[in-house]
Amino acid sequence: MVDTPRETWITGVGIVSSLGEGPDAHWQALEAGKVHIETTAHAPYIVHPLAPTNFDLQIPKKGDQRQMEPWQRIGTYAAGLALDGAGAKGNAELLGRMDMIVAAGGGERDLAADSAILTGLRKVAAQEPFLNERLMNDLRPTLFLAQLSNLLAGNISIVHGVTGSSRTFMGEEGAGVDAVRIGFARIQSGQSEIALVGGAQNSERKEMLLLYEFARHNLTGEFRSVWGRGEHPGFALGSMGAFLVLESSDHARARGAKPLAKLAAVANARSNRKPGEVTATLGALWDKIAPTGAGAIISGATGVEPATAEERAFLASHPELAVRATGTHIGHGVEPQFAMNVALAAIAVQHGRLFATHDATGFEHAAEGALTKAVVTGVGHWRGEGLALVEKID
Amino acid sequence: MSAMRDKAGRPVVVITGSGLVTSLGAGKTDNWRRLTAGESGIHAITRFATEGLKTRIAGTVDFVTDEPVSAPKMAESLAEIAIEEAIAQARIGSRGRFPGPLFLAVAPNEIEWLQREELARASGANEGISYDDLLRAAASGRFRPYHERFAFGSVGEALAVTFGTEGSPISLSTACASGASAIQLGLEAIRRGETDAALCVATDGSINAESLVRFSLLSALSTQNDPPEGAAKPFSKNRDGFVMAEGAGAMVLESYEAATARGAKILGVVAGCGELADSFHRTRSSPDGKPIIGCLRNAIADAGLTADDIDYINAHGTGTPENDKMECLAVSAVLGERAKDVPISSNKSMVGHTLSAAGAVEAVVTLMTLEHQRIPPTINYNVPDPTIVLDVVPNTARDARMRYAISNSFGFGGQNVSLVLAREPA
Numbered sequence: 001m002v003d004t005p006r007e008t009w010i011t012g013v014g015i016v017s018s019l020g021e022g023p024d025a026h027w028q029a030l031e032a033g034k035v036h037i038e039t040t041a042h043a044p045y046i047v048h049p050l051a052p053t054n055f056d057l058q059i060p061k062k063g064d065q066r067q068m069e070p071w072q073r074i075g076t077y078a079a080g081l082a083l084d085g086a087g088a089k090g091n092a093e094l095l096g097r098m099d100m101i102v103a104a105g106g107g108e109r110d111l112a113a114d115s116a117i118l119t120g121l122r123k124v125a126a127q128e129p130f131l132n133e134r135l136m137n138d139l140r141p142t143l144f145l146a147q148l149s150n151l152l153a154g155n156i157s158i159v160h161g162v163t164g165s166s167r168t169f170m171g172e173e174g175a176g177v178d179a180v181r182i183g184f185a186r187i188q189s190g191q192s193e194i195a196l197v198g199g200a201q202n203s204e205r206k207e208m209l210l211l212y213e214f215a216r217h218n219l220t221g222e223f224r225s226v227w228g229r230g231e232h233p234g235f236a237l238g239s240m241g242a243f244l245v246l247e248s249s250d251h252a253r254a255r256g257a258k259p260l261a262k263l264a265a266v267a268n269a270r271s272n273r274k275p276g277e278v279t280a281t282l283g284a285l286w287d288k289i290a291p292t293g294a295g296a297i298i299s300g301a302t303g304v305e306p307a308t309a310e311e312r313a314f315l316a317s318h319p320e321l322a323v324r325a326t327g328t329h330i331g332h333g334v335e336p337q338f339a340m341n342v343a344l345a346a347i348a349v350q351h352g353r354l355f356a357t358h359d360a361t362g363f364e365h366a367a368e369g370a371l372t373k374a375v376v377t378g379v380g381h382w383r384g385e386g387l388a389l390v391e392k393i394d
Numbered sequence: 395m396s397a398m399r400d401k402a403g404r405p406v407v408v409i410t411g412s413g414l415v416t417s418l419g420a421g422k423t424d425n426w427r428r429l430t431a432g433e434s435g436i437h438a439i440t441r442f443a444t445e446g447l448k449t450r451i452a453g454t455v456d457f458v459t460d461e462p463v464s465a466p467k468m469a470e471s472l473a474e475i476a477i478e479e480a481i482a483q484a485r486i487g488s489r490g491r492f493p494g495p496l497f498l499a500v501a502p503n504e505i506e507w508l509q510r511e512e513l514a515r516a517s518g519a520n521e522g523i524s525y526d527d528l529l530r531a532a533a534s535g536r537f538r539p540y541h542e543r544f545a546f547g548s549v550g551e552a553l554a555v556t557f558g559t560e561g562s563p564i565s566l567s568t569a570c571a572s573g574a575s576a577i578q579l580g581l582e583a584i585r586r587g588e589t590d591a592a593l594c595v596a597t598d599g600s601i602n603a604e605s606l607v608r609f610s611l612l613s614a615l616s617t618q619n620d621p622p623e624g625a626a627k628p629f630s631k632n633r634d635g636f637v638m639a640e641g642a643g644a645m646v647l648e649s650y651e652a653a654t655a656r657g658a659k660i661l662g663v664v665a666g667c668g669e670l671a672d673s674f675h676r677t678r679s680s681p682d683g684k685p686i687i688g689c690l691r692n693a694i695a696d697a698g699l700t701a702d703d704i705d706y707i708n709a710h711g712t713g714t715p716e717n718d719k720m721e722c723l724a725v726s727a728v729l730g731e732r733a734k735d736v737p738i739s740s741n742k743s744m745v746g747h748t749l750s751a752a753g754a755v756e757a758v759v760t761l762m763t764l765e766h767q768r769i770p771p772t773i774n775y776n777v778p779d780p781t782i783v784l785d786v787v788p789n790t791a792r793d794a795r796m797r798y799a800i801s802n803s804f805g806f807g808g809q810n811v812s813l814v815l816a817r818e819p820a
Contacts, residue, residue: 045529067676100671104567105546107504111525118514118523128443128603131507135607136446144608145676145806149502149546149567154807157673163685166671166809167575170502171547171565178564182579189586206525210513211505213532215541268562270554382542383551384562 005188009259009393011252012086012245013343014078014198017330018048018238022081023260023347030344033358035329037223037236038204044220045213047203048238048331050074059159069108069146070239072155075200075336078241079156082196086245087257094255095161099192101183102156102168103175103199103335106149109207113138152200162196173300174268174384175199176338181266181386183246193251198243199336208237217304217381225328226303227312228361233305235381238331242340261346261390265289268378268386278310278379283317285387286375294373294389296354298345299325300337304381311379312363321375322354322367338378338386345374345390352392396819398651400665401698404585406819410658411484411646412758413476416745417453417639420475425745426762429770430791434623434744436637442603449615451622453639453746454601466503468599468640470549472751473498476644477557477595484646484658486591487558494591496559497579498550499572501600501750505544513537549597559593569805570710572596573643573753574813578667580647590652596754597642606638612677614714624774626747628711628740629718629786631779636712639746643754645761650819662761663816665798666697672808679720679804686724686810693800693812694728701729704736704814705796706769708760709786710804711740712747721802722782737794739787743773753803757813760801764817768793 015022018036019029038049055073058080059065065073083089088098117134124130145151150168157163169175169182179197186192202208212218212235219234226235244263252259267288271277297315301308315323326341333340348354354367354374371392378386400406414421417435418428428435435453441463444450458475460467487493510528516536517527531537542548550565568575573596580592609615616625616635627633653660670688674680694701710721726733741759748755763769768791775788801813 106502114510115522115524118510119521121511122514122520122523126443126445129445132443132446132603132607135604136448136610139604139607139611141608141611144612147502147504148569148806150569150805150807150809151676153671154676154809157671157808158676161673163671163673163808165669166568166807167579168567169564170500170567171550171563172545174547174562175565178562181562182564185586185588186582191582191586206529207505210525210529210532211541211544213529214537214539214544216533216535216538217541270551270562272555382545383547386562 006190007249008184008187008263009247009249009252010244010261010263010346011247011257011259012082013260013346014081014085014243015340015343016053016074016078017240018051019330020051021053026344027347027355030329030355042206042209045209045218046223046236048236049204050239053077064159067142067145068155071108071200071202072146072152074202074239074241075152076155076159078200079196079243080160082243082245083160088245092161097164098162099165099195100153100156100162101179101197102153103179104149104152104168104170105201105335107147108205110143111206172334173337173378173380176335177268177378177384177386180339180342180388181268184263184266187246187248194247196243196245198339200241201239201333201336203237203239203331219303225359225361226301226308226325227359227363229303233303235302235304235332238333240330240333240336240340242336242343244339244343259393261349262393264391265389268384270384278307278385279314281385282314285385289387289389291373291375291389294321294375295369295371296367296374297321297323298341298374298376299323300341300378301325301327302332302381303327307379307381311377323364324354324357341376342388342390345376349374349390349392406650407581407584407647407664408650408653409645409661409664409761410648410653411480412661412761413479413644414755414758415455415472415475416641416755417455418745421479422762429744429759430768432771432773432789434773436622436625436746438622447606448610448617449606450619451625451637452601453637455640462508464506465501465600465602466543466548469500469597470552472599472640472642473553473595473597476642480644480646486646491558492593494589494593495561495583496550496554496563497576497592497594498553498563498565499576499596499750499754500549500565501598502567503544503546503548506602509540567750568809569807570749571753571803571805571809571811572750573755574803574811576754577645577664577757577813578811581664581667584647584649591646591648594647595644596751598749598751599640601638601640609638616713626713626743627774628713628743628772629779629782630775631777633713633715633718635714636742637746639748641745641748641751641755643751643758662764663819664813665816666693666814668693668696668812670810672810677806678716683720683723683727686720686804687727689810690724690728690812693814697814699798703798704800706763706799707736707738708756708799708801709738709740710802711742713742718782722784734783734785737769737785737787739769739772741770757801760799760815764796764799764815767796
């Protein structure tokens with residue numbers, strides 16, 4: 001154990017979304033204000049579909065790909081990109097002691113099988129025996145493994161060889177913040193030297209839209225930036241995978257790894273979401289991460305109300321900082337959103353400046369001067385509030 | 395006075411409260427009496443019709459009835475029973491205010507057939523019912539509570555509110571190792587000095603037709619339906635799979651220093667934890683057993699012990715041909731010549747495989763095993779497997795002198811976690 005927290009670097013990022021893959025593609029697309037949405041396949045709901053991706057590049061065995069549903073393929077692919085970026089790919093000794101925390105949903109279903117069963121159930125008297133028979137005949141054994149939340153981590157172990165530890169957190173946006181926070185805390189405290197943290201989501205799934213449609217969270221109608229949804233709140237789910245390689249600075253130096261940025265702080269909390277609690281909680285977390293000298297805020301605002309308005313009220317108390325809500329461009333990834341935004345913050349401080357804004361509401365203003373520190377927000381659509389501080393390494 | 399810090403300079407982490415619910419009953423007293431009597435909680439399923447299913451038995455907890463039943467509601471109810479017992483024993487915090495974070499092992503959450511059918515009916519569609527129909531029904535806003543109920547964070551959020559835990563509740567899944575991972579996360583948080591106390595809980599109430607069919611299709615379940623109590627046969631030659639079960643286990647962990655300062659009774663020590671993932675296959679262990687062997691060795695080393703210090707092993711012992719073979723191989727490699735002499739028993743022979751809850755359920759039983767200096771047996775051990783040369787404590791409980799015990803948990807996805815529990819601080 002160590003008495004003073006150890007410095008933690010981000011030495012690899014693996015990101016893939018509707019904007020493409022990798023730091024450069026995301027930087028250019030965000031600078032250009034690109035938005036890639038799909039409005040017909042899941043109408044009336046708007047989603048941000050994954051950009052065309054050649055999964056063979058990170059998951060070479062077709063047999064492995066067949067064992068996965070899309071969310072696992074996206075995550076395993078992004079994890080591979082992060083390991084490549086960190087110079088860790090194929091280094092069995094390093095991967096064998098690398099820790100892993102994945103934030104995951106899961107439960108990808110066979111919609112055709114479900115639909116057939118539901119239709120059949122309306123026509124039989126003995127419903128339970130019918131359901132048993134159909135499930136025994138219609139469920140694919142491999143689908144179960146593709147549904148299990150911890151099998152994204154399992155696939156990363158199998159495909160990339162990360163085996164030091166394997167933990168999967170569940171619980172929407174909060175799980176994504178906790179994955180980064182626990183990975184970071186273990187390195188800071190000397191419990192770990194290097195960790196792969198992140199998650200993945202496939203947004204092009206009607207069963208996932210269904211979970212959110214119970215609360216009418218899915219965005220419909222005209223597409224607007226997350227700050228401009230006012231009377232028509234909601235999120236447009238975004239397919240994405242985002243992984244970070246976090247590493248103690250000593251460990252990174254010793255193996256000659258080049259950092260993108262320093263992860264200086266991560267803090268989160270839960271509130272009961274009474275009016276004003278999100279704003280107050282963010283204020284308390286802000287004091288905890290002490291972002292003196294920060295020049296920008298990469299916001300994970302979802303577009304769901306009242307969380308978005310409360311976050312906006314908090315951000316408005318720091319008018320000197322330029323805000324960028326990435327959800328406008330990549331959609332809402334739920335579990336991987338926080339890791340994605342930490343990655344985008346790292347890329348921005350590495351560039352030494354913030355990407356342009358294309359927000360028609362005017363809430364996001366132009367950034368001035370060099371960027372050395374950026375705050376990342378992660379306010380869950382229902383629960384969980386988190387912040388991180390990312391800094392440039394001199 | 396024992397040292398407040400371990401050999402590595404980390405805070406010693408003790409257990410000051412524990413709680414348990416299984417198909418054998420609610421609470422540690424009933425469970426311990428029945429476990430040491432070699433009783434089984436496995437029975438024919440009555441919760442739903444089992445016509446057409448190959449496996450028609452399970453360790454459902456039928457004395458908890460939540461209507462309409464859903465896996466997250468059941469998981470929440472079971473966890474509440476275990477947590478209340480653990481907190482009452484620890485006498486920590488105040489009603490609705492636990493002074494530390496929650497680490498919860500829970501099954502992945504999902505909308506179930508009951509809700510799908512409800513939506514299908516509400517949609518008015520009769521032919522070719524599709525997810526578009528279900529979405530249209532959901533958009534009516536009439537089913538709003540299902541959003542919170544079937545969110546992945548649902549059970550953790552509910553428990554965080556009920557028991558007033560601090561900070562972000564962590565819900566986790568490492569498949570059948572989940573319960574051990576919850577204890578591991580609490581142990582690590584206290585060692586980091588982030589908190590003086592942690593509430594580590596694991597719960598599973600997910601026995602329904604679909605979850606049973608899923609495991610059945612992987613040929614993981616025993617199909618010996620008659621008699622139900624004889625189906626779970628860990629380490630036996632005629633073992634033919636595990637038996638699904640429900641339950642919950644909870645532990646209050648504290649730094650030894652904080653527990654001592656408030657005068658709490660020390661029930662035991664979480665001396666160490668080891669982990670090592672397997673990259674061989676999604677459901678099978680690496681044939682050389684290296685990941686499990688490494689996991690056990692990591693746990694023993696983390697506790698600052700050697701293999702010679704281990705007096706008892708609470709096995710993962712599912713009763714599948716594969717698990718028991720690999721666990722035997724790993725234990726034999728780690729304990730060497732002592733392997734045949736160190737007792738190892740499987741609680742799953744009696745309570746079945748409580749899945750996400752198993753790691754914590756069995757850690758609580760391991761703690762009681764140390765406390766009572768008595769080992770619950772592996773029941774249904776009638777046909778020895780000549781390739782498994784271990785002392786599996788066959789059929790009858792036994793007294794033993796034990797200072798250190800290991801609780802093993804292994805799961806799909808290459809998840810391996812071993813805990814080392816000690817009777818008292820070194």
